[in-house]
Amino acid sequence: MTPAIQTLSDLVRINSVNPAFQNGRPEAEIAAYIGQFFSACGIETWEQEVFPGRPNLVARLPGRNSSRRIVFEAHTDTASVAGMSIPPFEPEIRGGLLYGRGACDTKAGLAAMMHALASLARERLTPPCEVWAVAAADEEYSFRGVLRLCQGLTAAAGVVSEPTSMRLVTAHKGCLRFRIHTRGVAAHSSKPQLGVNAITAMARVVLAIEKDSEELAQLSHPLLDHPTCSIGTIRGGAQVNIVPDWCSIEIDRRLLPSEQIPQVLEQYDRLLGGIAGVEAHRDEPMLESGPLQTRVDSAVAVVAAQVLSGMGLDPAPAGVPYGSDASKLSQAGIPSIVLGPGSIDQAHAAAEYVECGQVEQAVEFYRRFMLAFE
Numbered sequence: 001m002t003p004a005i006q007t008l009s010d011l012v013r014i015n016s017v018n019p020a021f022q023n024g025r026p027e028a029e030i031a032a033y034i035g036q037f038f039s040a041c042g043i044e045t046w047e048q049e050v051f052p053g054r055p056n057l058v059a060r061l062p063g064r065n066s067s068r069r070i071v072f073e074a075h076t077d078t079a080s081v082a083g084m085s086i087p088p089f090e091p092e093i094r095g096g097l098l099y100g101r102g103a104c105d106t107k108a109g110l111a112a113m114m115h116a117l118a119s120l121a122r123e124r125l126t127p128p129c130e131v132w133a134v135a136a137a138d139e140e141y142s143f144r145g146v147l148r149l150c151q152g153l154t155a156a157a158g159v160v161s162e163p164t165s166m167r168l169v170t171a172h173k174g175c176l177r178f179r180i181h182t183r184g185v186a187a188h189s190s191k192p193q194l195g196v197n198a199i200t201a202m203a204r205v206v207l208a209i210e211k212d213s214e215e216l217a218q219l220s221h222p223l224l225d226h227p228t229c230s231i232g233t234i235r236g237g238a239q240v241n242i243v244p245d246w247c248s249i250e251i252d253r254r255l256l257p258s259e260q261i262p263q264v265l266e267q268y269d270r271l272l273g274g275i276a277g278v279e280a281h282r283d284e285p286m287l288e289s290g291p292l293q294t295r296v297d298s299a300v301a302v303v304a305a306q307v308l309s310g311m312g313l314d315p316a317p318a319g320v321p322y323g324s325d326a327s328k329l330s331q332a333g334i335p336s337i338v339l340g341p342g343s344i345d346q347a348h349a350a351a352e353y354v355e356c357g358q359v360e361q362a363v364e365f366y367r368r369f370m371l372a373f374e
């Protein structure tokens with residue numbers, strides 16, 4: 001086992017399921033492990049409290065130019081272990097693949113960043129810019145770790161690790177989630193004419209949203225294709241012998257960088273107001289996560305493409321439909337990309353794994369980037 005794969009195994013062994021999910025654990029334990037790793041290499045670290053017992057861990061290596069900084073970031077929390085078909089916290093390597101919860105999303109990238117920074121310290125190499133490697137809490141639920149990191153942060157570039165199969169991702173969609181309710185009037189189910197059925201009202205809302213979603217195909221982006229809308233849950237009614245007086249659905253709407261959240265919400269309000277005979281209303285969103293669109297000619301993207309080319313990897317910019325911490329760094333004025341080992345197809349999967357070879361590639365990529373970005 002190489003040192004990076006050994007670290008990845010250690011990270012997988014630490015349960016860091018986001019505490020919002022069943023049997024989750026605060027990120028304190030994994031942050032402490034990462035802190036000890038850096039301390040052993042003589043690298044300065046500190047914690048930023050996100051929630052009690054749930055810190056970000058920041059490691060800092062000074063650069064030649066003390067007024068310029070680049071930030072590497074990977075999250076420490078993972079998806080839940082519900083439905084997994086392998087032992088989540090007992091990493092196993094088979095056929096060059098390391099299995100376990102978080103192996104791909106995103107402890108592989110985290111281990112690679114740790115070893116890239118450690119290698120510079122070990123070889124006494126001073127990078128052009130100060131380098132921060134940040135292990136951030138709470139990406140899988142509400143992005144509070146990166147939001148805490150962004151408070152007062154300045155940096156010339158951000159590199160966020162998520163599974164991109166080592167592709168350079170400069171654009172991703174935003175995500176908006178909200179609930180819609182319909183109200184009715186309860187009555188005995190033997191006399192439904194005395195009530196108003198909130199479930200049949202919601203059926204009309206669902207069909208109207210489905211029709212509206214077809215229109216989304218008219219909007220497109222060169223790297224991101226179309227916006228999407230998915231109705232993910234429906235709940236309603238108390239019991240079968242009562243005409244239901246309530247029903248609710250939850251919407252997951254993925255946004256292009258050209259779409260603005262307030263305008264998108266207004267469109268849904270207009271849609272709901274226009275369905276004849278239906279009383280429907282929308283709650284304030286439970287999640288608003290902005291899209292990422294970093295210019296392909298920005299320094300961060302140009303240097304990343306050069307490093308990839310130098311390693312014989314595909315330097316072409318790509319887009320992904322899922323969100324990441326990169327859009328929050330970008331919103332804070334730090335031009336950012338997403339690039340990491342592993343495929344998103346294995347993230348959150350029942351048998352999550354990462355290719356060990358890609359982890360080693362990521363160590364090399366991050367190291368070269370740290371040394372190349374001026």
Ligand SMILES: [Zn+2]
Nearest residue numbers: 105106139162
């Ligand atoms: Zn992730």
